[in-house]
Amino acid sequence: xxxxxxxxxxxxxxxxxxxxxxxxRSSRKEFWLGVAALWLGYYAVFSILYAIFLFFIAGVSxxxxxxxxxxxxxLVLYLVTGLTVFFVSAALNAxxxxxxxxSGWWQLISLIPLLGGLVLFIWLLRPSDGDNKYGPEDYYSSxxxx
Numbered sequence: 776x777x778x779x780x781x782x783x784x785x786x787x788x789x790x791x792x793x794x795x796x797x798x799x800r801s802s803r804k805e806f807w808l809g810v811a812a813l814w815l816g817y818y819a820v821f822s823i824l825y826a827i828f829l830f831f832i833a834g835v836s837x838x839x840x841x842x843x844x845x846x847x848x849x850l851v852l853y854l855v856t857g858l859t860v861f862f863v864s865a866a867l868n869a870x871x872x873x874x875x876x877x878s879g880w881w882q883l884i885s886l887i888p889l890l891g892g893l894v895l896f897i898w899l900l901r902p903s904d905g906d907n908k909y910g911p912e913d914y915y916s917s918x919x920x921x
Contacts, residue, residue, distance in 0.1 A: 781805055787812035793870070794863045797879055801870035802903055809867050817860050824852050839863050868899070874911035875901045 786808030793799065801809065859921045868878025875898060884891040905912050 780809060783808050783812055790863065790867065797865055797869045798865050798873075798909075799870055800874040800903075800910075800912075801867060802874055803871070805901070806867060806871040806874075807900065810864075813860060813863060813867070817856065820856055821853070823850065824856070826908075835918070866896075871899055871909075874903050876904040876907045876909075 781802070781804050786805050789801075789805060790809045790812055826847060831845055854910045863892065865879075872879050872881050877898065881898070883893060885895045887894075903912050
């Protein structure tokens with residue numbers, strides 16, 4: 776079996792193609808590179824939105840109405856971006872849990888204070904279980920070739 780050498784770019788491409796997919800698998804490397812790509816993208820988008828917000832707030836008159844409208848628009852864009860990151864992260868976590876043979880619903884264990892997050896983190900660090908009911912071990916290679 777040939778294992779594809781995954782790069783940050785590959786992980787970002789897979790993340791984009793499967794952004795809302797809760798099925799299939801994500802290897803440990805794909806997961807951690809995907810997390811890095813997701814957060815880099817999130818901070819880039821947030822920085823651009825914030826720069827645009829500051830540019831427009833400096834250019835408009837200081838009336839309360841103009842400031843409130845811009846603040847509301849910024850808040851809406853920020854919430855949409857945050858919710859998108861939340862759902863993409865949930866899908867990525869589910870696929871990573873599938874890779875170790877667990878249901879994606881197990882990510883809800885993180886809702887248990889202190890212990891739940893630690894257990895989930897340890898599971899996310901585990902190596903792949905080999906072929907399982909969620910797909911073959913080198914599942915991500917086929918995604919790159921689509």
